[in-house]
Every structure is written in structure tokens, then in C-alpha cells.
Amino acid sequence: MKERTWRRVSLIAFALSLLFFFAVIGLPFFKAPQIESFWGPSVPYKGGNETLSGYYIPPVDAQKKITITILYFSKASLDITVFATGEGSIAPQGPPLLQERPSGTSFSTEVESTQSQAYGVYIVSYNRTEFLLTVASEWSPFYGLRTFFAPAVAFVFAAGVATYYFTIAARREEVFEKALTEARGGLGSGKAALLRDRRTLEVSPEHVGICRGRDQC
Incomplete structure (x- = not known):
């Protein structure tokens, strides 16, 4: 699985952890x-x-x-x-x-x-x-949620660390793929130029003979 996919997964987990954290804090007051x-x-x-x-x-x-x-x-x-x-x-x-x-x-x-x-x-x-x-x-019918305060904090922390890590990893992956694409593009241009040069240099013997004949005439 690519780092960008993990970044999306970690972002979703981080959003859910924040939702759970605020539910643990807020709902017991209702x-x-x-x-x-x-x-x-x-x-x-x-x-x-x-x-x-x-x-x-x-x-x-x-x-x-x-x-x-x-x-x-x-x-x-x-x-x-x-x-x-x-x-x-x-x-x-x-x-x-x-x-x-x-x-x-x-x-x-x-x-x-x-x-x-x-x-x-x-x-x-x-x-x-x-x-x-x-x-x-x-x-509050949600008074029992207060017992989940510590797990909620741990969930937010873990999801935040994962999001930070995979965001950096995804950026590195994007930079690497961009550099690789540019390198392949440059290599392709070099090959095309080399082929053009080779075609220019490759002259048939008959053509050479004709030219020499004309020079001699």
C-alpha cells in the first residue's frame, strides 16, 4: 500500500479520534x-x-x-x-x-x-x-463515557503521530516519483536525439557513390 493511501487512512483515523474525544468530553454534560x-x-x-x-x-x-x-x-x-x-x-x-x-x-x-x-x-x-x-x-445518559477519557487521549495522540508520519512519507514519495518521471522523460529525449543523430550520420553507400560521382563530374 502506498504512503499516500496510508496518509488518507491516518487522516480518517485522526478525524474519528477527535470526534470520539469531544464526545467523551461533551456528551456527559448533556x-x-x-x-x-x-x-x-x-x-x-x-x-x-x-x-x-x-x-x-x-x-x-x-x-x-x-x-x-x-x-x-x-x-x-x-x-x-x-x-x-x-x-x-x-x-x-x-x-x-x-x-x-x-x-x-x-x-x-x-x-x-x-x-x-x-x-x-x-x-x-x-x-x-x-x-x-x-x-x-x-x-446524563452518557455519564459512562467519562471512563474513556484516557483511551480517547491515547487514540488522538496515536492517530496524530500516524498522520504526521504518513504525511511526510507521502510527500517524499511524491517527490521521488516526480524525480523519477522527469528522469525517464529526460532519458527518452536523449534517446530520441541520439536516434536523430544516428540517422543523420548513417548514409547509404549508393548515396555516397552518387555524391562522389557528382564531385568528380
Whole structure:
């Protein structure tokens, strides 16, 4: 494959890498109302009747409402905690936004985000009860793209280096082909001139004889 073909391929790869990079940076800032549901517990009961389930809420802007709804559980069988956390984590950071033990078999409430960050929900369930957790708020459906920031930077760098290299290589190839074409053209002109000279010098014996005869006459 010629260097010019590789240059076109590398340019396309570089354009795609830039598109991917800006998507990774920009799309997580697009936020819209979202809702997610989870059947629990997420950690099965083993030897005992108690288990802890953790659920992640993607980053929510400050002063936004987070609606927590839990259904289909036994009475007084859940302890619920809502707290701020880091991205990709469900470890509590700071005081809880909510701590509740519902008395019925269904529960719904709203909490307000204190700052722009991710949040988590811990549910301790007893007596082997099951439940349906629904979380509603406003976050980006593309929040997971942030984990691709480092690969996106590496992709842009690699594609940029490849584009730079093959651009220089393609220019060298073009210069070489141009020089080769000119050399072939010059060689062809030289051959033509040589043939003309040879035709001028090549005179038949009869013609020479005729000329000599005329000179003698």
C-alpha cells in the first residue's frame, strides 16, 4: 500500500479520534430526566436473614430532586440510606441525605442533591424480603463515557503521530516519483536525439557513390 493511501487512512483515523474525544468530553454534560429500576436485594441472602445492597446514582446537578421509590417489601423490613459518593463508587462521602425505616410495604420520598456529584443508596433488608427500587432524577445518559477519557487521549495522540508520519512519507514519495518521471522523460529525449543523430550520420553507400560521382563530374 502506498504512503499516500496510508496518509488518507491516518487522516480518517485522526478525524474519528477527535470526534470520539469531544464526545467523551461533551456528551456527559448533556442531562435529561432519567429513571432506573432495580430488583433487590442485589446481594443474595446466604446463611442469615439480613443483607446489604448498594445502588449507584449517576452525577446529578446541585439542587436537583432525587426521587426514591421502593415497593413490594415486607413491613418494617428495610433500612434505607441515601448519601453523596464519588463517581463509580458507592462509598459514603459526608453525612447522609436520608435515613429511613419504612413502616409499610411501600415507600416514596424526595431528597435534594447538595452538590453536583454522584449519589448512592444503601438498603439493608431483613427477613429475606425482596423489593423493587426505582430512582428518578436528572442525569446524563452518557455519564459512562467519562471512563474513556484516557483511551480517547491515547487514540488522538496515536492517530496524530500516524498522520504526521504518513504525511511526510507521502510527500517524499511524491517527490521521488516526480524525480523519477522527469528522469525517464529526460532519458527518452536523449534517446530520441541520439536516434536523430544516428540517422543523420548513417548514409547509404549508393548515396555516397552518387555524391562522389557528382564531385568528380
